[in-house]
Structure formats: structure tokens, C-alpha cells
Amino acid sequence: METTLLSSVRVAGFVAAGYLRLDAVVPDELNERAIDVLEAGIPRAPYGTPVRTAFPGGSFARRLIEVPAVAGALRSLVGPDPLVDHHAVHIREPRNGHAQPLHADAIIDTRADAFDVQLMYYPHEVSADMGGTLVVPGSHLRRVNESDTGRYQNLRGQTRLTCPAGTVMLLHHGIWHGGRRNDSDVRRYMFKIRFNPTVPQVRLWDTSDLADPAVLDELGRRFPWYEQATGRLEIHNRALMWRAMTADASFDVDYWATRVTNRPGRAA
Amino acid sequence: MKQQVLVLYLATSALDAPVVGWSRYDGTGATNPTAGDGDEPPYETGVDALRDGWRLFQAAQLIPPYPGHEYDTSFLKHEFFFEKLS
Numbered sequence: 001m002e003t004t005l006l007s008s009v010r011v012a013g014f015v016a017a018g019y020l021r022l023d024a025v026v027p028d029e030l031n032e033r034a035i036d037v038l039e040a041g042i043p044r045a046p047y048g049t050p051v052r053t054a055f056p057g058g059s060f061a062r063r064l065i066e067v068p069a070v071a072g073a074l075r076s077l078v079g080p081d082p083l084v085d086h087h088a089v090h091i092r093e094p095r096n097g098h099a100q101p102l103h104a105d106a107i108i109d110t111r112a113d114a115f116d117v118q119l120m121y122y123p124h125e126v127s128a129d130m131g132g133t134l135v136v137p138g139s140h141l142r143r144v145n146e147s148d149t150g151r152y153q154n155l156r157g158q159t160r161l162t163c164p165a166g167t168v169m170l171l172h173h174g175i176w177h178g179g180r181r182n183d184s185d186v187r188r189y190m191f192k193i194r195f196n197p198t199v200p201q202v203r204l205w206d207t208s209d210l211a212d213p214a215v216l217d218e219l220g221r222r223f224p225w226y227e228q229a230t231g232r233l234e235i236h237n238r239a240l241m242w243r244a245m246t247a248d249a250s251f252d253v254d255y256w257a258t259r260v261t262n263r264p265g266r267a268a
Numbered sequence: 269m270k271q272q273v274l275v276l277y278l279a280t281s282a283l284d285a286p287v288v289g290w291s292r293y294d295g296t297g298a299t300n301p302t303a304g305d306g307d308e309p310p311y312e313t314g315v316d317a318l319r320d321g322w323r324l325f326q327a328a329q330l331i332p333p334y335p336g337h338e339y340d341t342s343f344l345k346h347e348f349f350f351e352k353l354s
Binding site: 158225 | 275277278279280285287288289290291292301302303304305306307309339340341342343344345346
């Protein structure tokens with residue numbers, strides 16, 4: 001199976017923003033079949049089922065995750081042979097009157113050295129009024145429990161997804177998101193699969209550009225909704241995540257983590 | 269008299285700091301605000317809301333981090349509730 005691994009710069013972008021998007025990577029032949037397949041339903045498998053069992057060879061879902069750009073990105077983030085946690089078809093009905101409250105999926109999940117990835121696939125074009133997913137960049141490392149964030153309606157720099165047909169998003173399990181109100185006359189479909197890693201998530205991508213200064217640029221990005229002080233902690237926490245993902249205990253961004261752990265002559 | 273509520277999230281604990289997030293709830297029923305319904309904040313700062321007639325009725329307390337959790341991030345810290353009656 002052909003794959004296209006992510007570069008370090010793109011993985012750093014994922015660590016900073018908590019997601020990456022692959023625009024129009026799924027071929028039209030699959031997109032055109034998708035609505036019928038999603039309407040018919042994709043058989044469920046028990047939580048934590050290997051991909052090859054959950055999605056038999058040649059099935060729609062298996063073909064979706066074998067699209068080279070999707071396969072490469074998944075392998076770069078969760079590694080080979082992930083488990084399918086669960087999957088679901090999400091539909092926003094036309095003119096439905098409400099949005100989902102902003103939330104993180106599942107329950108509070110504080111893993112610092114492992115993460116699940118959620119794939120979201122949009123088989124058709126999503127326009128601004130169709131209720132494309134609301135995503136808050138850089139929210140994934142905040143420790144919240146599911147919809148306790150429902151009070152927040154809008155945050156500066158939020159992404160209200162619009163995308164061409166065949167777009168796939170890959171999201172860190174902690175990202176704040178929600179299905180938006182569909183103000184159009186068109187049903188909006190999205191297919192979601194949550195993957196659990198089965199290997200340590202260390203240097204799983206194409207690391208040939210690991211020393212590229214753009215990696216640091218990505219990891220140091222601030223998002224417009226960050227408070228002045230807490231935004232610094234976000235970058236500190238990202239640096240720790242990058243340490244875990246690269247097995248480099250000395251990595252830092254702008255000295256944030258190094259400075260506050262410098263205790264010469266003191267034992268832990 | 270019915271209450272309209274505006275919640276502003278600010279970049280620091282100062283009321284004149286820039287707005288980084290916002291929510292609205294409308295007891296009059298005239299509007300139906302919801303998640304992800306706009307990309308531009310209604311005001312640039314908390315004080316701008318005061319100048320437009322919103323009355324502040326609650327401000328987030330400043331709570332020190334719990335020992336051992338100084339680097340954890342969670343909810344937005346600087347939350348201000350305003351109301352208008354109409």
C-alpha cells in the first residue's frame with residue numbers, strides 16, 4: 001500500500017494546532033459513492049478492533065483510509081496497525097436549529113505521551129452555511145471534560161470548516177470542536193473514525209527535516225484566542241509533547257521548559 | 269423586563285484587555301445566538317461593552333494554580349458577564 005508520510009514541519013503543525021487538514025485528497029469515485037454508503041450505515045465493530053477486522057479489505061472505510069495521503073498521515077501520527085476505537089456517521093440536517101456545544105470527545109484525557117487521532121471525512125463540498133465543524137486551533141492540550149466548554153460560543157481564530165469534497169481532517173483527541181448549525185437546505189454528512197495507537201508515538205513520520213527551523217516556528221505559534229499568560233503555557237506544554245514524540249528530552253521552544261527546571265546541584 | 273447576557277473572555281484579568289472569546293444569550297427571544305455563529309467579537313475590549321451600555325455583573329476570580337498543576341491549562345480564565353435589560 002502506497003503511503004505519504006508527513007514531514008516534521010507538518011507534524012509540528014499538528015502538535016501546535018491539534019489537527020491537520022488534507023483538502024480534496026479522496027478521489028471523486030469514492031466521494032460519489034459515499035452518501036449511499038453512509039446512509040446504509042457502516043457495520044460497527046467492538047471498541048478497539050484492529051483496522052483489518054473492523055474494515056475488511058475493499059470496504060468503503062478501508063479504501064478511505066488507504067488513500068495514500070490519508071494512510072501516510074495516519075501512520076505518521078498513530079503508527080502502523082492502530083485500533084478502531086469507534087466510528088460514526090454525523091449528519092447535520094438542513095435548517096436544523098441548533099449547534100452542538102463546543103466539546104472535546106470522550107472524557108477528560110490527560111495523556112502527555114500518547115494520543116488518539118480522530119479522522120473526519122467530508123464527502124461533499126461544505127459551504128459556509130452548511131454547518132461545517134467548528135474547530136478551535138490549539139485547544140487540544142487544555143484539560144476539560146467533554147461539553148464543560150459548552151459555554152463558549154465563539155473564540156478568536158476559530159475555524160468554521162468550509163472545504164472541497166473529499167477533504168479529511170485528522171484531530172488530536174483533545175481538540176475542542178462541534179457540529180455547527182446547518183442554515184442551508186442541504187444535508188451535511190461527515191464520517192468519523194477514532195484510532196488508538198498500538199505503538200509508541202515516537203518519530204513515526206519522515207524525520208528528515210527534523211532540524212528545519214520551520215518546526216520551531218510551528219511549535220511556537222500562538223492562536224488569537226489564547227490569553228496572554230496561558231498562551232505561554234500552551235507553548236511550554238507543546239514543547240513537552242514534542243519531547244515525547246521525538247524522544248529528545250532537551251528539546252525546547254524559546255527556553256520555556258528549560259528555564260523552569262534549571263536547579264543546579266539539586267536532586268530531583 | 270427581560271435579560272440579555274453577554275459573556276466576554278479577555279486576554280488578561282483587566283477589564284480593558286482585548287476580547288478573545290464571546291457568548292451571548294438573549295432572554296427576549298429576538299435572537300438565537302449559538303456556537304460558532306461569528307468570527308468577529310462584538311467589542312474589542314471589556315470596557316467597550318460598558319461604553320455601549322452593558323452592565324458588568326460578574327467577573328472571574330483570580331485563583332492561584334493548584335500546587336503541582338502550575339503548567340496545566342484548562343478553561344479560559346478571564347470571564348466577564350454583562351447584562352442589558354430590555
